[in-house]
Structures are given as structure tokens and as C-alpha cells.
Amino acid sequence: xxxxxxxxxxxxxxxxxxxxxxxxxxxxxxxxxxxxxxxxxxxxxxxxxxxxxxxxxxxxxxxxxxxxxxxxxxxxxxxxxxxxxxxxxxxxxxxxxxxxxxxxxxxxxxxxxxxxxxxxxxxxxxxxxxxxxxxxxxxx
Numbered sequence: 001x002x003x004x005x006x007x008x009x010x011x012x013x014x015x016x017x018x019x020x021x022x023x024x025x026x027x028x029x030x031x032x033x034x035x036x037x038x039x040x041x042x043x044x045x046x047x048x049x050x051x052x053x054x055x056x057x058x059x060x061x062x063x064x065x066x067x068x069x070x071x072x073x074x075x076x077x078x079x080x081x082x083x084x085x086x087x088x089x090x091x092x093x094x095x096x097x098x099x100x101x102x103x104x105x106x107x108x109x110x111x112x113x114x115x116x117x118x119x120x121x122x123x124x125x126x127x128x129x130x131x132x133x134x135x136x137x138x139x140x
Contacts, residue, residue, distance in 0.1 A: 017066035019079045021087050021135065024060045030139060031056055041077040044084065045091040046133075052091060056136040059089050064131045073129065080133055089135035097131040 036050015045052065062083050066072045084092050 017064070017072055017075070017079065019062060019064045019083045021083050022061045022063070023087075024058045026058075029057045031058070039077075042081045044081045044089075046077060046081070046094060047091065048094045051093050052136070052138070055139040056091070057139055059087050059135045059137055062087075062092070062133045062135055064129075064133070066129055068129050076129075076131065080131070084133070084135045087135050088137060090137050093134040093136060095132050095134055098129065 031051075032055050033047075033051030033053050035053040036047050038045045038047045038052070040046070062080055064076060064080055066076065080092060
């Protein structure tokens with residue numbers, strides 16, 4: 001039963017990720033970046049400290065919300081890159097990444113009487129992460 005409840009919790013947490021694209025509209029939509037640091041994920045540049053040192057236009061913003069943990073967070077960049085490609089983007093600029101404690105999860109059980117305490121329980125924080133990326137397209 002314990003393995004089943006842990007598996008169910010894992011499926012619920014992984015299924016709670018949302019990655020939403022919002023299009024950008026503006027009179028001025030041509031920018032020249034000054035440089036920074038980047039990583040490349042699935043062939044797409046993700047600028048996480050600065051912006052690309054070339055001319056680009058902004059297509060929109062991606063807001064991503066997901067639970068913390070190894071599995072959901074390992075899928076963050078892949079999910080965001082996929083969403084950016086669907087919007088016609090050629091690169092991303094990460095503008096924020098935040099983590100907060102959303103509550104606590106207790107696993108296990110304890111029992112006690114006046115003389116003894118039996119069992120074990122582990123209380124772990126449940127984290128909620130949010131990240132924002134700007135989807136850009138290079139102007140050649």
C-alpha cells in the first residue's frame with residue numbers, strides 16, 4: 001500500500017506542470033542584445049545571464065509552473081524548448097526562476113503509548129517552482 005501511495009503522489013506531482021505561451025505585441029520589437037551566458041538544450045540556445053549579442057525580436061513569454069523534485073525539474077528545459085519551437089522561436093532568454101515551499105508532506109506513520117514510540121514518519125517540504133522565459137527569433 002505504501003508503494004502505491006508514493007507512486008500515486010509522484011504521478012500527481014509530475015502531472016501538475018503547466019507551460020503556457022503568451023504572445024508579445026508592441027510597437028518596437030527589434031532589440032540588440034549585449035551578450036551573456038547560454039546553454040544549448042535540444043539545439044536551442046537558452047540565455048540565463050544576459051541576452052544574445054545579435055539582433056532579435058520578441059515573440060512572447062513562457063510561464064512555467066511545476067512542483068519541485070528531480071523528475072519535474074529535469075523536464076523543465078525540454079518542455080520550455082518544445083513550447084518555444086511551437087511558437088516559432090529560435091532561442092530563449094530566462095528572466096526568472098523561483099522556488100517556494102507550498103506545504104509539507106508526511107510519509108509513514110507512528111504510534112505511541114506512555115512508554116514507547118514505534119514507527120517512523122518523515123515530513124518533507126513540497127516545493128513549487130515557477131520560471132519565466134522570453135521567446136525570441138533572430139533577425140538575420
